[in-house]
Amino acid sequence: MMDALNLISRTQGYYVRAIDNGPIEEWPEFFTDDAFYKVTTADNYNRGLPAGIIWANNKAMLKDRVSALKEANIYEPHAYRHMLGQPAILEEDGAGATSETSFVVLRVTGNGPTEVFASGRYLDEYIFTDGKALLKVRTVVCDSSRTDTLLVLPL
Amino acid sequence: MSEGSGPATAMVDRTWPQSLTEVPYWVFQDEEVYKAEQENIFHGPFWSYLCLEAELAEPGDFCATFIGGQPVLVTRDHDGEIYAFENRCAHRGALIAMEHYGHAKDFTCVYHAWTYNLQGDLTGVAFEEGINGKGGMGKDFCKAAHSPRRLRLANVHGLIFGSLNNDVPPIEEYLGQEILERIERVLGGRKPVVLGRFTQTLPNNWKLYMENVKDSYHASILHLFFTTFGLNKLNQKGGIIVSENGGHHVSWSAINREAEAASHYKDQKIRSDSEYQLEDPSLVDSFSEVGDDITLQILSVYPGFVLQQIQNSIAVRQVLPTGVDTTNLNWTYLGFEDDSEEQQLIRMKQSNLVGPAGYVSMEDGAIGGFVQRGIAGASNEFATVQMGGDQAISSESRVTEASIRGFWKVYREAMGFSIEEEA
Ligand code: FES
Ligand SMILES: [Fe+2]
Numbered sequence A: 001m002m003d004a005l006n007l008i009s010r011t012q013g014y015y016v017r018a019i020d021n022g023p024i025e026e027w028p029e030f031f032t033d034d035a036f037y038k039v040t041t042a043d044n045y046n047r048g049l050p051a052g053i054i055w056a057n058n059k060a061m062l063k064d065r066v067s068a069l070k071e072a073n074i075y076e077p078h079a080y081r082h083m084l085g086q087p088a089i090l091e092e093d094g095a096g097a098t099s100e101t102s103f104v105v106l107r108v109t110g111n112g113p114t115e116v117f118a119s120g121r122y123l124d125e126y127i128f129t130d131g132k133a134l135l136k137v138r139t140v141v142c143d144s145s146r147t148d149t150l151l152v153l154p155l
Numbered sequence B: 001m002s003e004g005s006g007p008a009t010a011m012v013d014r015t016w017p018q019s020l021t022e023v024p025y026w027v028f029q030d031e032e033v034y035k036a037e038q039e040n041i042f043h044g045p046f047w048s049y050l051c052l053e054a055e056l057a058e059p060g061d062f063c064a065t066f067i068g069g070q071p072v073l074v075t076r077d078h079d080g081e082i083y084a085f086e087n088r089c090a091h092r093g094a095l096i097a098m099e100h101y102g103h104a105k106d107f108t109c110v111y112h113a114w115t116y117n118l119q120g121d122l123t124g125v126a127f128e129e130g131i132n133g134k135g136g137m138g139k140d141f142c143k144a145a146h147s148p149r150r151l152r153l154a155n156v157h158g159l160i161f162g163s164l165n166n167d168v169p170p171i172e173e174y175l176g177q178e179i180l181e182r183i184e185r186v187l188g189g190r191k192p193v194v195l196g197r198f199t200q201t202l203p204n205n206w207k208l209y210m211e212n213v214k215d216s217y218h219a220s221i222l223h224l225f226f227t228t229f230g231l232n233k234l235n236q237k238g239g240i241i242v243s244e245n246g247g248h249h250v251s252w253s254a255i256n257r258e259a260e261a262a263s264h265y266k267d268q269k270i271r272s273d274s275e276y277q278l279e280d281p282s283l284v285d286s287f288s289e290v291g292d293d294i295t296l297q298i299l300s301v302y303p304g305f306v307l308q309q310i311q312n313s314i315a316v317r318q319v320l321p322t323g324v325d326t327t328n329l330n331w332t333y334l335g336f337e338d339d340s341e342e343q344q345l346i347r348m349k350q351s352n353l354v355g356p357a358g359y360v361s362m363e364d365g366a367i368g369g370f371v372q373r374g375i376a377g378a379s380n381e382f383a384t385v386q387m388g389g390d391q392a393i394s395s396e397s398r399v400t401e402a403s404i405r406g407f408w409k410v411y412r413e414a415m416g417f418s419i420e421e422e423a
Helices: A004-020 A024-030 A042-047 A059-072 B031-042 B171-175 B177-187 B206-214 B257-262 B341-353 B362-374 B402-415
Strands: A031-041 A054-056 A078-084 A088-093 A096-109 A114-129 A132-142 A146-148 B022-024 B048-052 B061-067 B070-076 B082-086 B101-103 B122-124 B152-156 B159-163 B192-202 B237-242 B249-254 B294-301 B305-310 B313-323 B326-336 B382-384
Touching: A004 A024, A004 A078, A004 A088, A004 A096, A004 A114, A004 A132, A024 A031, A024 A059, A031 A042, A031 A059, A042 A132, A042 B192, A054 A059, A054 B341, A059 B341, A096 A132, A114 A146, B031 B313, B031 B402, B048 B061, B048 B070, B048 B313, B070 B159, B082 B152, B082 B159, B152 B171, B159 B305, B171 B177, B177 B237, B177 B249, B177 B294, B177 B305, B192 B341, B192 B362, B206 B294, B206 B313, B206 B326, B206 B362, B206 B402, B237 B402, B249 B402, B313 B341, B326 B341
Parallel strands: A031 A132, A146 B192
Antiparallel strands: A031 A054, A078 A096, A088 A096, A096 A114, A114 A132, B022 B382, B048 B159, B061 B070, B061 B101, B070 B082, B152 B159, B192 B326, B237 B249, B249 B294, B294 B305, B305 B313, B313 B326
8 A cells, every 4th residue: 555645646646637638537536426626715715715716515516517618618728737746744544634735737728828827735635545545625725816817627 | 086077088089989889999909098997987977896895894894995996995993884095095105905805903004104094094194293303294284184085985785886086976876776676686685795705817808898797698609508508497588677877787587487387397497408417417406596586687887896696696796907908807706694504505506607617607707808809900990789779778688789888878978089970
């Protein structure tokens, strides 16, 4: 059995790969069925405000995000590049761990330049199952209160 | 500033078409227009949304916001009243407060420590008497004469509006009965609770966003979420209300109970013949927001305010220009104090419909940019706003651009453009 740092690093590596390179359909598979996922800002987080830019309390809602962005929503093609810091393991036991990981996401829209789209941290709760770390809770806390233009792909 | 009526910086050298169906593209591009708007619109005789009364619950609570580009500070003092004044130090102009929402006993400017009470009165000047009889302010310096300018304020069912202009009409007159009633419908007698605040930066002129808000024509065309997943309710009825002067609007739709009862769709609220389905359709499980059948009500107040009910997603939006082609869109998501736990959960789920990543709103964050880019090089050309005729009046059909024409009707007058002679 790998240690928590290894398990989490592996999951996070594949997680960002699914978003940045695709296929995006793999993204929900890093979560448990009853997972909670929210994208918010540091200001909202610090004030304890519950809403999110994206808010999901199960994996089905994450799959719906993916089908909406593939089939329904209209936007200019764009791509992300996630740069993650090393996860800080805050608590761990054999069954799971909580961790915090900083990120920077660069975005390229259409034939535009590479732009810094978001920076922040993942506040995570992982469950270890079948030798893999699955996200039970991921709160994406963006440092800035502003979102440029729109958020389509998840963070 | 303006004396009596008429724009402060009338742009008589610009000609605007006679018909409300033509909008010249230079109005989204021109630096001088942008500057004149600050005077004529944002410092003009109009009411701008500042914040919610609920956000200033306690004495000492404050909100640092803007009217157009003008920073303003809104406070609640110990007398329980709300005050607002320009957020600019009377000394040499630094911001008096920087935090968006905060709490303070009083305000001390960080630069040279001039102090202001919660009503915005200048109460202290550091070293006013100098040191050891040397330096200091002159004997004739009067603090009272140097307090930041106060705003006119109005409270409409918990929405705080402010104006920098003394000629602004009373808010009831400004909004008119129909708009007031529709605000009351959502907020009247209720205690809102802030669920979240998000700012979306838009790559376009602020007026392109306001056009989009007032554009009931695009909704089912640009936003395909409900259609794709077969979530359009059948037999909806609805319409748009354009206020008498044209500046404000309401677009609404409601479940048509009679038609629903008469059809076999009764137990089957939604169409299920669509190719795609939601894995978690509870996203659209809603409750009647205020006991009626209205499921959508988008309401705008000139120049830059929106109150939105999309099912049970309630939000206010503040539209703040930050440049000719940049705009801040501030979303405040609301619930209410007496929401049950189940209702809270529904609001959380439905928050996915709106905001920067909203299933039925994300497109609006980008579309203004597409227009801004599209009209580059077309300053002398015009947008065509003819859907539903050439008037700016209420209609039963939402396939109309009437409220967009209403926006321009108020705008062109406020800006003092010369109106083209009829041919
Ligand atoms: S600028 Fe505020 S005290 Fe000098
Ligand atoms: Fe829209």
